[in-house]
Amino acid sequence: MTPLPRGIRWFPAIPLLAAMLWLTGMTIATGQTTADDQELPPRPEGFVLDEGGFLDTSRAERLSQYLTDASKNDIRVFLVTYADLPGGEVAGGRATRLMRAWFPEGGYGAVLIFLESDRRFAVVAHPDFERIRGERSVKLVSDRAEKALARNIPLAVVLREAAMDLEYEMRQSLREYRHAESRRTPLLIGGGLLTLAFAGSILFFAIHRMRLQNLFDKARTFPITRMEPRLGGVMSGGHSAVSRCGPTGKTPG
Amino acid sequence: MTCPSCDQPVKPGDPACPACGFCLEMAAARFGAVPRHGVYVTDTTQLMDSLTRGQHQSLERYLMFFERKFPQCRFSVFFTHLLPGRSIRELTFNLFNRCQFSAFEAKVARNFSLLLVVDTGSRDACLMTGYGLEPLLSTEDLEGILAAGRPAMDKRRYHEGVKACLDTTIKLLAQRHTEAAK
Numbered sequence: 001m002t003p004l005p006r007g008i009r010w011f012p013a014i015p016l017l018a019a020m021l022w023l024t025g026m027t028i029a030t031g032q033t034t035a036d037d038q039e040l041p042p043r044p045e046g047f048v049l050d051e052g053g054f055l056d057t058s059r060a061e062r063l064s065q066y067l068t069d070a071s072k073n074d075i076r077v078f079l080v081t082y083a084d085l086p087g088g089e090v091a092g093g094r095a096t097r098l099m100r101a102w103f104p105e106g107g108y109g110a111v112l113i114f115l116e117s118d119r120r121f122a123v124v125a126h127p128d129f130e131r132i133r134g135e136r137s138v139k140l141v142s143d144r145a146e147k148a149l150a151r152n153i154p155l156a157v158v159l160r161e162a163a164m165d166l167e168y169e170m171r172q173s174l175r176e177y178r179h180a181e182s183r184r185t186p187l188l189i190g191g192g193l194l195t196l197a198f199a200g201s202i203l204f205f206a207i208h209r210m211r212l213q214n215l216f217d218k219a220r221t222f223p224i225t226r227m228e229p230r231l232g233g234v235m236s237g238g239h240s241a242v243s244r245c246g247p248t249g250k251t252p253g
Numbered sequence: 254m255t256c257p258s259c260d261q262p263v264k265p266g267d268p269a270c271p272a273c274g275f276c277l278e279m280a281a282a283r284f285g286a287v288p289r290h291g292v293y294v295t296d297t298t299q300l301m302d303s304l305t306r307g308q309h310q311s312l313e314r315y316l317m318f319f320e321r322k323f324p325q326c327r328f329s330v331f332f333t334h335l336l337p338g339r340s341i342r343e344l345t346f347n348l349f350n351r352c353q354f355s356a357f358e359a360k361v362a363r364n365f366s367l368l369l370v371v372d373t374g375s376r377d378a379c380l381m382t383g384y385g386l387e388p389l390l391s392t393e394d395l396e397g398i399l400a401a402g403r404p405a406m407d408k409r410r411y412h413e414g415v416k417a418c419l420d421t422t423i424k425l426l427a428q429r430h431t432e433a434a435k
Contacts, residue, residue: 219324220430227362227384228265230254232277233350234360236368237265238257239387241395242342243403245376 043102044078047071048163052081052116054155063160067167075170076109078102079163084117091115091122099124108174110138112166114145114159121145123166132177133170141166254387257342280347284339287351293317296332298373303332308412319419323426325365325385329354330415335372345370345379355383369418376406380418389429398422 041049046064067077085094095113103109103126110125121142145162230237256263258275269276288297293316296304319328331348335341345368355366364383371378380395401421402414
């Protein structure tokens with residue numbers, strides 16, 4: 001190592017080194033891609049995105065046709081396979097990001113992901129579906145698929161069964177939800193009508209009690225004066241007149 | 254005020270007529286149990302020539318109309334066939350106080366009801382008021398009301414006669430109300 005020329009001291013080099021280190025760090029940091037920054041694939045038209053290449057063409061087409069038919073009944077299930085994900089991203093994280101990217105308009109949809117590197121399945125359903133799913137859980141679909149995988153069932157079969165299983169669970173949930181809604185609607189209408197009738201009865205009774213003409217100040221009332229009862233009568237003291245049949249018709253009462 | 258039995262003056266608070274001793278108990282003993290009656294129209298004669306069913310209903314509607322106009326007041330009509338020698342005025346006093354024509358709480362000065370009793374045998378009629386109407390309708394007023402229905406009642410057209418009485422009562426009470434408001 002060549003010694004520094006005489007007269008040059010060490011301390012002016014320290015800030016220079018620090019600046020160089022900082023610049024190097026910034027370069028590395030900006031060059032490193034995070035999972036969020038990774039480009040997501042566009043939504044597949046056929047509901048199957050086999051990036052891992054685990055499905056043969058005919059099987060993928062049949063499955064795609066099945067899921068396309070299901071989408072006509074408002075259930076949209078996407079099957080996505082990966083051999084590996086860059087940046088150490090897990091299947092669940094990718095499924096969530098895909099769901100957000102592919103369902104901007106909402107709806108009853110879900111993304112089923114298989115990640116070969118982890119041998120794991122992940123299912124993420126849109127919140128619109130989570131709201132109505134009731135007792136059913138789409139998470140169980142991934143559990144069942146992983147168990148099937150552990151039993152050495154061919155992967156292509158497991159993928160197909162998992163996608164169909166997910167579609168079935170979602171279809172049943174939606175059917176049960178709509179059935180419950182259809183039963184609740186007449187009840188709501190009936191309850192509303194009953195409430196209306198009750199309120200109407202109360203209103204009618206109140207108006208009847210007040211007497212409608214009193215509302216418009218058309219009823220005539222008289223002041224109550226102090227009176228003492230006579231002859232044991234509490235209602236009337238016998239203040240009266242008598243009219244008799246005949247030419248005069250009147251007899252003093 | 255005069256006694257319904259002997260027509261002698263009676264003072265407020267007198268438990269019985271000072272001249273003849275007439276009181277409600279005596280009237281009750283004289284006429285016995287009160288017959289079944291309605292609030293507005295009662296016909297104990299059981300004769301269809303006094304009121305037809307349609308006339309009965311029409312009269313009730315008119316009496317209800319009267320009550321809507323004067324919410325404190327109730328006009329009841331009672332058709333009967335008196336035995337000879339019985340006083341229609343005593344009977345009216347007895348019915349007014351013992352039948353519950355007006356509301357339960359309408360007692361003494363709060364009673365603004367009117368009761369018209371018509372004897373279909375003699376075609377006599379008696380109109381009596383509650384204590385509340387005494388300052389508003391004099392005996393002459395009551396006679397005027399009865400006189401309005403007299404021509405129809407003489408011809409046994411009781412339905413028309415009662416309506417004529419009611420019309421006159423409405424006019425008189427409306428007039429009294431206006432006077433009181435001034």
